[in-house]
Amino acid sequence: MANDTATTGKKKRRIALGCEGSANKLGIGVIAHDVETGAATVLSNVRHTFVSPPGTGFLPKDTARHHRAFFVRVAKQALSDAGVRIADIDCICYTRGPGMGGPLTSVAVAARTLALLWGKELVGVNHCVGHIEMGRAITGAENPVVLYVSGGNTQVIAYAEQRYRIFGEALDIAVGNCLDRFARAFEISNDPAPGYNIEQLAKQGRVLVELPYAVKGMDCSFSGILTRAEELAAQVKRGQKGPEGELLTPADLCFSLQETVFAMLVEITERAMAHVGASQVLIVGGVGSNIRLQDMMGAMAAERGGSVYATDERFCIDNGIMIAHAGLLAYETGFRTPLEESTCTQRFRTDEVFVKWRK
Template sequence: MIALGLEGSANKIGVGVISHHANGKAASVLSNIRHTYVSPPGEGFLPKDVAKHHRIWVVTLVKEAMAVAGVTIADIGCICYTKGPGMGAPLQSVAVAARMLSLLWDKDLVGVNHCVGHIEMGREITGAHNPVVLYVSGGNTQVIAYAEQRYRIFGEALDIAVGNCLDRFARTLQISNDPAPGYNIEQLAKKGKVLLDLPYAVKGMDCSFAGILTTIDILAAELKANPEQRDPLSGELITTADLCFSLQETVYAMLVEITERAMAHVGSNQVLIVGGVGCNERLQEMMDLMARDRGGSVFATDERYCIDNGIMIAHAGLIAYEAGFKTPLEESTCTQRFRTDEVLVSWRD
């Protein structure tokens, strides 16, 4: 079975082609093509601009993905697309493209939950059996574990997602959004030495990031007004790199804490990190230290699979399709709010 997947829930439009083997061998990634809408430094991206970007690029990317994969229309078993969650206008653009291909090629449609796509691709690539999942991206922060055919949410962000917190601070600093604001914050943080005191907001299994963002924004404004500020404890000059370092250390420590609590709760010693923020090497390092102390291990993917991509939608959609699920044309809608635990995971025991 071969599936074509379309992802476009945020500023990336991705198209992937995947093949599942009948004998139970690992899936074959035939192509994984992506293009990113990059806004100017200091600015976020508007849904209407991202939607226009996706409409411009989708046909080109589908053609390229098919050519790289070496498949024809006749080879494709189903068209998978991101149903949600995400930004409304970009999701609509991709849903329309998926419906167009379904009608044009006479193929079944499969609507996929964006988060479930991340989880299933992570499980496939890493071989993690039944891990606690930390899903961290620009729009989502959730700690998840599988139970009784649902991906249950044990904890989540109560306000803004951790990726959104990092992206908005990059905007405050007026640093580039290319290739990603969070990536550029990570590179600056590697040069930081001074750990500043920031709010640490863990409430049970949930996190809050808005207060941390407000505090770090104030510190950035103070540093801009007076570049000669020194850390009261060490006496060292405070730099922009120190702000990035302090922000990362604080928010990632919070994520490690709630993940460890979930591991203890469900009795798992595996952690799978998925989503765009999951590429961050410091987060992976901190999580690995915690997991090793518990006699466990951490699984993570590289930027090909942790950043939004079409192949994760193709893979999750094809799993569901092989289990008998498909989306009728009249129900091939999209939604900004589609919780991870709403999906019946019929393909797992």
């Protein structure tokens, strides 16, 4: 078991436990920051996903029930994997928002309980900032334009004057929500995630069907493309031919949907890169683990003489370690969340956070 105090009595590292539960994934992780260098070391990263039946989404009340049922065992596993004592932990970090109300509340209450039981200070964390800081730490990207794509969020972000500024975003539904809802039309499995299964089916697609393409400046819209894709899915299920008289398969529609929405994301990201003069792109959020999106973004960045950074599913998909890392960065600047203010909110903008730890 690690000893975090040097012979001089000074701590060699600070340790945080992070709790994430803004959607259907309950994640708890432990991270350590070296006191002298600030280097981050992931000690544990445990996750348990609520999976609903094919053709359905996950309801807030059912997801919240899942998080309450599994919180204790996931927390114990995270501590065991990390090999640290409760006495070594400096703070408890939790997702304050944005996200689904019921699941957020369940995990916030559990994190508050741990803080009271263990006598630790609380740090409320913005979910989006957690994704960004984890992506920066893992990839080493210096000052990239960030494409944040998940089930609940689609944003193009760049850092300026101690804020993560939003340059473009979805005007209606997030790209991940678009993919998830399309998966229901074909009753594509939600295990491990509908977006992942769409990605695998898309590899078998051969026909590119024209779908609505809605980019407005640096913003985009996905509701129209979802409606059209659902209409075509209904036709495929009835055995009808496509718009050009061809026989379409579910794989063709998965392929067409991916190509179209990802092209939209690449366009608005490139526009943001040109606007701020950036050469790096960092993709974060659950949809960011899609290899096809990474490849398309990489081709665009290469043409501009730049590069793209992304992580795998351990850090792209919602996890507790990103909350621990972002929370510990804030904690080290003196930020605390008083117990009486340890609430959560479904709406918490990325640019509301004062990023004191960056210069």
